[in-house]
Amino acid sequence: MDASHSMPATAAKPKKRLITTRRAFVVGALVVGGGALLVGVKPTDVLSLGANTPIGPFGPFIRFDPDGAVTVVNKHIEFGQGSHVGLAAMVAEELDADWDKVQIAQAPANARIYANLSVGAQGTGGSTAIANSWDQFRTAGAAARAMFIEAAATKFGVPAAQLTVKDSVISHPSGKSASFAELLPDAAKVTPPQSPPLKDPKAFTLIGTDRVRRKDAVAKSTGTARFTQDVHLPNMLTAMVAHPPRFGGQVASFDDSAARKVPGVVDVFKVPSGVAVVAANTFAARQGRDALKVQWDESKAETRGSDDLLTQYHSTSDPAATGGATNWQVFEQQPKGGGVAPAAAKSLDLTYDFPFLAHAPMEPMNCVAEIGGGKLKLTVGSQIPTIDQLNTAMIVGALPGSVEIEQLYAGGSFGRRANFQSDYVAECVHIAKHVGGGRPVKLVWAREDDMTGGYYRPLTHHRLKVGIGADGMPVSWIHRVVSQSVMKGSPIPGGMDTSSVEGAMGSPYLKVTPFVDGQLTFVDVGVPVLWWRSVGATHTAFVMEHTVDQIARLAGKDPVDYRRALYTKAGAAGARHLAVLNLAAEKAPWGKPANGWTQGVAVHESFGTVVGQIAEVKLDGGRPRVGRVVTAIDCGIAISPDQIAAQMEGGTCLGLAAALYGKIELKGGVVQQRNFDGYQVLRMSEAPQVETYIVRSLNRPSGAGEPGTPVIAPAVANALLALTGKATTSLPFVAA
Amino acid sequence: MAIPLNINGKDVSVDASADTPLLWVLRDDLQLTGTKYGCGIAQCGACTVHLDGQPMRSCQAPIGSLAGVKILTIESLGGTHPIQAAWVKHDVPQCGYCQSGQIMSAVALLAKTPKPNDADIDAAMNGNICRCGTYQRIRAAIKDAAGVATA
Numbered sequence: 001m002d003a004s005h006s007m008p009a010t011a012a013k014p015k016k017r018l019i020t021t022r023r024a025f026v027v028g029a030l031v032v033g034g035g036a037l038l039v040g041v042k043p044t045d046v047l048s049l050g051a052n053t054p055i056g057p058f059g060p061f062i063r064f065d066p067d068g069a070v071t072v073v074n075k076h077i078e079f080g081q082g083s084h085v086g087l088a089a090m091v092a093e094e095l096d097a098d099w100d101k102v103q104i105a106q107a108p109a110n111a112r113i114y115a116n117l118s119v120g121a122q123g124t125g126g127s128t129a130i131a132n133s134w135d136q137f138r139t140a141g142a143a144a145r146a147m148f149i150e151a152a153a154t155k156f157g158v159p160a161a162q163l164t165v166k167d168s169v170i171s172h173p174s175g176k177s178a179s180f181a182e183l184l185p186d187a188a189k190v191t192p193p194q195s196p197p198l199k200d201p202k203a204f205t206l207i208g209t210d211r212v213r214r215k216d217a218v219a220k221s222t223g224t225a226r227f228t229q230d231v232h233l234p235n236m237l238t239a240m241v242a243h244p245p246r247f248g249g250q251v252a253s254f255d256d257s258a259a260r261k262v263p264g265v266v267d268v269f270k271v272p273s274g275v276a277v278v279a280a281n282t283f284a285a286r287q288g289r290d291a292l293k294v295q296w297d298e299s300k301a302e303t304r305g306s307d308d309l310l311t312q313y314h315s316t317s318d319p320a321a322t323g324g325a326t327n328w329q330v331f332e333q334q335p336k337g338g339g340v341a342p343a344a345a346k347s348l349d350l351t352y353d354f355p356f357l358a359h360a361p362m363e364p365m366n367c368v369a370e371i372g373g374g375k376l377k378l379t380v381g382s383q384i385p386t387i388d389q390l391n392t393a394m395i396v397g398a399l400p401g402s403v404e405i406e407q408l409y410a411g412g413s414f415g416r417r418a419n420f421q422s423d424y425v426a427e428c429v430h431i432a433k434h435v436g437g438g439r440p441v442k443l444v445w446a447r448e449d450d451m452t453g454g455y456y457r458p459l460t461h462h463r464l465k466v467g468i469g470a471d472g473m474p475v476s477w478i479h480r481v482v483s484q485s486v487m488k489g490s491p492i493p494g495g496m497d498t499s500s501v502e503g504a505m506g507s508p509y510l511k512v513t514p515f516v517d518g519q520l521t522f523v524d525v526g527v528p529v530l531w532w533r534s535v536g537a538t539h540t541a542f543v544m545e546h547t548v549d550q551i552a553r554l555a556g557k558d559p560v561d562y563r564r565a566l567y568t569k570a571g572a573a574g575a576r577h578l579a580v581l582n583l584a585a586e587k588a589p590w591g592k593p594a595n596g597w598t599q600g601v602a603v604h605e606s607f608g609t610v611v612g613q614i615a616e617v618k619l620d621g622g623r624p625r626v627g628r629v630v631t632a633i634d635c636g637i638a639i640s641p642d643q644i645a646a647q648m649e650g651g652t653c654l655g656l657a658a659a660l661y662g663k664i665e666l667k668g669g670v671v672q673q674r675n676f677d678g679y680q681v682l683r684m685s686e687a688p689q690v691e692t693y694i695v696r697s698l699n700r701p702s703g704a705g706e707p708g709t710p711v712i713a714p715a716v717a718n719a720l721l722a723l724t725g726k727a728t729t730s731l732p733f734v735a736a
Numbered sequence: 737m738a739i740p741l742n743i744n745g746k747d748v749s750v751d752a753s754a755d756t757p758l759l760w761v762l763r764d765d766l767q768l769t770g771t772k773y774g775c776g777i778a779q780c781g782a783c784t785v786h787l788d789g790q791p792m793r794s795c796q797a798p799i800g801s802l803a804g805v806k807i808l809t810i811e812s813l814g815g816t817h818p819i820q821a822a823w824v825k826h827d828v829p830q831c832g833y834c835q836s837g838q839i840m841s842a843v844a845l846l847a848k849t850p851k852p853n854d855a856d857i858d859a860a861m862n863g864n865i866c867r868c869g870t871y872q873r874i875r876a877a878i879k880d881a882a883g884v885a886t887a
Binding site: 082220223226282412444652654677682688690 | 773
């Protein structure tokens with residue numbers, strides 16, 4: 001690795017945590033999966049057992065058509081975040097390919113060949129698609145380029161060093177030239193170099209330019225992009241499943257007499273997750289499912305409501321009410337080993353509550369499976385193919401690598417399509433196994449199934465006591481977090497699930513505070529929870545940034561000036577935050593909102609990327625309205641500035657939707673929001689105008705898919721604080 | 737029961753009950769899968785088609801009610817519509833799942849209001865949800881296709 005590309009300490013740290021945690025889960029999954037954990041054998045080798053993936057002469061990531069057109073094989077899912085174009089640009093840059101002729105294909109499932117190098121399994125998450133592929137895909141492009149150079153040198157009878165490549169054509173100063181297409185048969189015979197030299201980023205001609213635009217916009221503007229929902233196979237059946245009304249419920253008995261009378265219904269049977277209806281088409285499956293009468297055994301079901309849980313979480317975090325029974329884990333402590341909080345000139349006692357959130361991607365969960373008769377195949381937008389393979393293999397009794405996955409576009413996910421249980425995939429596999437004979441089964445979840453199906457961002461509570469000194473700087477920060485672990489149920493061998501406190505943990509604000517006591521506890525609740533775009537930052541960014549505005553106010557300081565002082569004091573740990581803040585403050589500019597609007601600021605680092613926003617907010621009929629949002633981002637080298645901007649725009653909208661309206665509420669264990677009428681999301685008339693400014697950087701790229709999401713909520717809360725003098729203690733802003 | 741429909745300028749006959757929503761006939765029977773299922777209750781707009789030129793939610797249109805109605809889907813635009821060109825120019829789609837519906841609503845808007853202002857766009861597009869949050873590019877693409885200046 002070139003030393004000039006090394007990341008600053010602030011960026012490297014969270015990435016390291018991620019590696020430890022998520023690699024561990026794969027190893028653990030093997031143990032639980034019944035496979036022997038073989039010492040000295042890489043997990044990816046075990047997980048890919050049974051796979052048979054052909055690899056061409058240019059390796060697993062690049063193919064050439066006879067006309068010289070380049071196909072880049074994307075090992076990550078494309079679900080809007082732009083992994084397609086980012087990975088293709090890395091290859092095309094080093095290959096000096098004609099960008100207009102570069103195409104993208106989805107990799108098959110094979111953990112050994114297509115693993116995400118930061119997690120040790122094939123999968124997409126943690127905003128790692130670009131970061132983990134940075135060396136791998138550039139090297140693949142550079143190696144292919146070297147093969148063409150060698151073929152051309154032989155053909156022309158000239159030294160390789162005299163050849164140049166531009167737009168898929170190799171030229172020699174003598175005037176000789178040949179295209180990739182002409183050289184293809186010879187280049188394919190060259191042995192690929194293992195460590196070809198990579199370009200100095202200063203020499204990039206494609207990466208970082210506005211030419212790096214999406215390659216799927218035409219397919220996605222004509223209705224021809226293929227999603228799981230769109231799969232049609234000969235003789236295919238469509239399935240829907242009746243699920244229990246409360247999490248943890250089981251089928252006691254069912255009456256399918258009416259369901260079987262629905263024209264088109266083929267069969268009705270019990271599966272572990274409920275009662276499945278298979279039919280000739282979706283409408284028949286839906287009508288059949290709705291005609292079922294199911295008696296549920298709810299003896300083990302979760303029957304608490306959101307209010308019950310909040311009451312419990314508050315008493316858990318309250319030092320006056322805690323009986324000492326909770327299992328607290330320290331996530332930040334200064335001085336190490338503990339101490340006594342110094343006297344504070346002023347202090348604030350704060351609590352924050354965050355509701356369950358559904359991901360609610362536009363494409364509800366679904367899957368196509370073919371099991372039996374020599375077939376073992378999923379056709380699905382799969383966020384963690386390795387886990388989906390493993391769970392499928394356990395159900396049917398096969399080697400994980402032998403589970404073929406045809407990867408499709410997914411209509412959003414925001415984390416929902418990545419879970420350790422592969423819930424809807426496993427459900428589809430059970431149904432297809434029952435149907436048997438390799439007959440294709442498409443499982444369709446209605447919106448109501450998707451929204452009430454769990455795997456939510458966990459309900460989370462924070463309690464803080466923050467003291468400031470005479471100079472206004474924080475002197476003590478006592479912080480308790482009560483939540484559910486999104487890693488529960490995953491076979492992680494030991495260690496704390498830091499994903500629930502990432503963003504508070506490692507914050508530059510805590511680095512400059514002499515006394516810090518940050519602790520986390522998890523509560524057992526029978527509601528399945530999961531990462532939701534930006535994971536812990538969905539609440540920690542709010543808590544840290546809204547708290548800082550409140551203590552700045554207590555200290556009588558301007559929120560931007562106050563942050564500048566904290567970041568400056570934090571030194572290297574605050575340097576990127578400071579640069580991002582300054583860029584946003586300059587572009588807004590801070591202190592000069594448009595007439596009638598009030599500005600709010602927030603800065604947060606997640607997944608190695610720092611995002612700062614200055615939002616203009618006003619109250620419109622008592623509801624916050626967000627106008628212009630100036631966004632600054634440091635994500636290292638910008639591969640596609642346009643798509644980074646798109647992720648900031650989209651992340652801001654998703655974050656704002658959750659901040660304004662997002663709430664899944666349980667009453668007596670039953671989810672109250674069943675569709676978009678009850679679970680309000682952002683619409684056109686409420687969408688902010690996001691301007692994105694990218695900090696110029698030659699550091700290795702970090703992610704852009706998630707870090708744009710968590711910043712808008714505290715920016716809005718801080719604007720409301722300035723406007724009304726009132727702090728926000730719970731989300732969403734707008735009561736249902 | 738065979739029910740006659742006129743879809744994208746062609747007369748077709750589908751064997752389905754009269755209460756079947758047009759959405760499922762398009763997707764399952766005719767394999768016109770550009771029109772998407774998102775909510776089934778006319779809240780998200782992913783299933784938007786044109787019924788006699790009006791943008792409507794096909795999840796709420798039983799085929800028995802569509803005798804003599806000219807039905808147009810995303811497939812009818814042929815990829816050459818100025819709105820589609822503007823969508824590509826602005827790289828509007830992210831996941832792309834809602835975009836057929838967005839485009840059908842936008843096409844209907846421009847047919848009725850060739851030079852829409854922001855309020856026109858809000859009114860015409862508010863029934864179409866995009867969870868990826870592509871709204872500001874949708875707005876820019878509509879204005880570009882309409883030849884009106886961006887504010």
